[in-house]
Amino acid sequence: MKDILIITNYFPPETGAASNRIYHLAEGLQKHNFVVTVVTPLPNYPKGEVFKAYRGQFKHTSTENDITIHRLWLYASNSKNKLLRLFAMLSYSFSLIWFFMWNKIPKKVIIQSPPLLVAFTSVFFLRSKKRKVILNVSDLWPLAGLELGAFKKNFSYKLLEKIERFNYKHADLILGQSQEILSHVNSIFPKKETFLYRNYPDFDAALPNLQTDSSMKLKMVYAGLLGVAQGILKLCQELDYTKVQFHIYGAGAEQIAIQELIKKHPELDIIYHGEISRTALHQELINYDFTIIPLLNRIYGSVPSKIFEYARLGIPMLYFGGGEGEYLINKHELGWVAESSNYKDLNTVISKIELSKLELTNRKKIQLTALENFDFNNQLIQLVEVI
Incomplete structure (x- = not known):
């Protein structure tokens, strides 16, 4: 049995791709004879408030599925005030x-990045010739922040770039969720050991059974974070509803604005369903004709994990975000691609969707593609060999 520590900002009972990714990694390593410990903040995402069951605690330790989980205090906030958000990250740091001062740290440590400052704190204090530091990079910060408009190329940005480089330099192995991330790392440190570790899902899915009704509008669904990066509010405003009815699941910064838009413009064929559990969501998603995966702007290095999850469910996808995600949709014939940020092209693509591409035979083909190419356990076996 080998001890391993995972340091992450997100973990269940929080929802979302980040917490699911780390949970499945921890569970998978545990099944491969690792003694897994997770260090994470008290649950607070996405609302920026510590969950009721954990309030008033400085530290909460539990064992779940033979995984020891230490949840540490932080100042929880999702405020738009940059100073408050910075303080929230620093508080967890x-x-x-x-925690590092008072606990024995295993010889192998996986550190989730971003957040960049949390990763820096962990790398800075845990780097050692006797310890293997593994940096799991899911997004390229600060570059992604620059592309989203959250940063400008000033002194603060240059400082974050130095922190990013420090993290890469002192990591013994870097895991990246996309080839673009690994290319970026190797452009800075050509000899750095890297491993492509995508966010493949780990769940059993029933065979799809939906039959599309050609007499009605196509039912398009989005499920996930209603944040600025996803641009769901703008999508609602720009869609041509002649052929499509738009269903939305999730919560986030744009939720209230989306609900207000629906209330003020009942002529828009939008139905908001709120937020439900991942298991319940899977049962709902298979009832729709296709799903849309949007990004407001193309983000270098980003590959939405929804691609792999929806493929496992056998759901045709409309990808609207550019980059490596677009390449995967086309390569594996998982659906359609619209030019990033081009809403005219998006509406044109929707208007040309053929019913044959939505029906049962094609859904089973998509699911088979996922089983052959996006297998979590096969990827995990390869990861275990390098860590």
Whole structure:
């Protein structure tokens, strides 16, 4: 049995791709004879408030499925105020330092990045010739922040770039969720050991059974974070509803604005369903004709995990985000692609969707593609060999 520590900002009972990704990694390593410990903040995402069951605690330790989980204090906030958000990240970093001082740290450590400052704190204090530091990079910060408009190329941005480089330099192995991430890392440190570790799902899915009704509008669904990066509010405003009815599941910063838009413009064929559990969501998603995966702007290095999850469910996808995700949709014939940020092209693509591409035979083909190409356990076996 080998000990391994995973340091992450997100973990269940929080929802979303980030927490699911780390949970499945921890569970998978545990099944491969690792003694897994997870260090994470008290649950607070996405609302920026510590969950009721954990309030008033400085540290909460539990064992779940033979995984030891230490949840540490932080100042929870999802405020738009940059200083408050910075303090929230620093508060978790301070808790991590306290944890490192009073606990024995295993010889192998996986550190989730971003957040960049949390990863920096972990790499800085845990780098050692006797310890293997593994950096799991899911998005390229600060570059992604620059492309989203959250940063400008000023002193702060240059400082974050130096922190990013420090993290890469002192990591013994870097895991990246996309080839673009690994290319970026190797452009800075050509000899750095890297491993492509995509966010493949780990769940059993029933065979799809939907039969599309040609007499009605196509039912398009989005499920996930209603944040600025996804651009769902703008999508609602720009869609041509002649052929499509738009269903939305999720929560986030744009939720209230989306609900207000629906209320003020009942002529728009939009139905908001709120937020439901992942298991319940899977049961709902298979009832729709196709799903849309949008990004407001193309983000270098980003590959939405929804691609792999929806393929496992056998759901045709309309990808609207550019980059490597677009390449995967085309390569594996998982659906359609519209030019990033071009809403005219998006509406044209929707208007040309053929019913034959939505029916049962094609859905089973998509699901078979996922089983052959996006297998979590096969990927995990390869990862275990390199860590």
